Amino acid sequence: MRLLLVEDDPNLSRSLAAQLEQAGYAVNAATDGREGLYLAREYPVDLAIVDLGLPTLSGVELIKSLRADGKAYPILVLTARDRWQDKVEVLKLGADDYVVKPFNVEELLARVDALLRRAGGWAQSELVCGPITLDTRTQEVQVNGSKLELTSFEYKLLEYLMLHAGQVLSKTQITEALYDEDFERDSNVIEVFIGRLRRKLDPDSTYKPIETLRGRGYRLAVARGSPDND
């Protein structure tokens, strides 16, 4: 998941970016509104975190421009203004949620997580695709009720696939969403990790959860929701 972070306070921006990256997100950080708009137009983004009080182009203007550009991804607003009038206005403008400064990083991460989930069409924090259950809060994965041990990168990859369950995701898309810019973009790495994930999820090759569409990418082929409920 690639996040756009637009925050003008250098300390807050650096620290937030570091913690978001630690949580497994790729982060594009901008320190003013113009730069934020430039990054939003140049790179694919899954979610934007926008501070309202920005130099050169205010947060409000930035959100308006993003929505006018037709960007539909979630926007989370950081603001020091906690009046209800401000909150109402910000959400009316096209933002999806707000976090009032000073905030807890855990709180911010939870909101980001929830917004990404909703954008993927998931209402609950527990993502269920057939036998696979992924809890975005505890970051636990279970297959057929038994817990599965995944590395952090494997977890992020699976979460990305599940959030976009049913969609075809190209290698470039996956690389950009999961890696930082300075990371060497070697598509073989993705192939390796997909292979590992397949072996862990489906060691006996019974239901083949991840499809390879030659030349196009990968798709999580298991339908959303648990088979018992549907």
Place this chain on the structure above:
Amino acid sequence: MALVRSLRARVVLWVSVALVVLFAVTIVGLDIAFRDSTDRARRELLEVQLLGLIALAEPDFGGELALPTDAIDPQFEVANSGLYGALFDSGGRALWQSLSLIGRDFPVDDLPLAGEQRDFTLDVPGFPPLEALLMGITWEFADGHTGAYTFAIAVSLETYNERQQAFRRNLIGWFLGITVTMLLVISGLLTFVLLPLRRLERQVREVEAGERVSLTGRYPTELVGLADNLNTLIDTERRRLARYRHTLDDLAHSLKTPLAAMRTLLAEQKSRPQEQRHEALERELERMDQRVSYQLRRARASGATGLGTEPVPVAPVVDDLKQTLDKVYRDKRVSCTLDVAAGAVFRGDPGDLTEILGNLMDNAYKYCRGRVRVTAQSTPERLVITVGDDGRGISAAEAATLFQRGQRADESVPGQGIGLAVVRETVELYRGALDVGRSELGGAELRIELARAGLL
């Protein structure tokens, strides 16, 4: 007349303009009327004198007409008396000329025919301006023969003109006198009428200077509203100032205590494990954050004066908040029903209403199981708003802490209470009431009642 600043100058100016116009018209009218009446009187005098001459005339021995001077009006006999007379025969020969002409000829060339009368003014050298009346008659003598004669009368206009002038002078003098008197009276009256305004101005100045608490004394009915409004404004301003001072004191306290705690924590860092230190710092930061946000939020409530505040419709505010909260609590899928009367209005600052409703509805969304209900009704006297949910409700003990008067919420109620404390304080600014009850939905119901009368 934007240049004329003083009320008194304005009144005096406009009254004088009105009087001058009014009196000018009156003077012209009276002058014309006076002239008409003297003209008529003079004409009558001429006719009477002419008829008198005709009555006096009698034939002499020579078969001609003559005027015996013994019975004539003495004015004809006095030199330059201003009344002149003459009798001409048909050939224009003067048979008699009055002594007042002192040897001059009666100034006329053209005689009227018999039976004809002519009236005209004359301006000839050697005479004052004259009005003359000439009448041609045919006299029938006792022996049967007849003769044509002309009787002539002239009167000097000098005295009449002088009288007209004197009348005009009198008129103007009187009216000038009346105008000046009236302006003086009005000016004096204004001083008296404007006295309360001066008092108001003086008192406001004293309030400004801090020598006076409020405007006092009886004001005339026209000024009572203004004085009351000014008092409200002064009172609101003073309360606001007091509130800001308190807030600043509270803020200083709220910030300095955790800062002191953190400094102490840092000082003892060597003796404690890293983990514990972080936790303690985190706690202090949390406390500071809560207090600062609480103080800022309560300081922001304006508690508008009721002056110049348009009634704010409640429905759009509730709708906006519902949309916002539906978005924020999307995962919870709260079913929020609104029952807001179309005419429900809040008399105060729109920001305060949004803040009150925002906090109440946010709490309801947060603590409900799935249902929230907001109602609002207003009568001309009061506005009643309720926000209910189907959560676990607020216990009597919690309510007691919350509503203890003068209780600073940041000292007593953690987290969730701050919103309600801010609501309570804002409602109190409007001299309204906040009550906790049980909702039909099963959870808590918060009820706000704001009286219209409380605003002023």
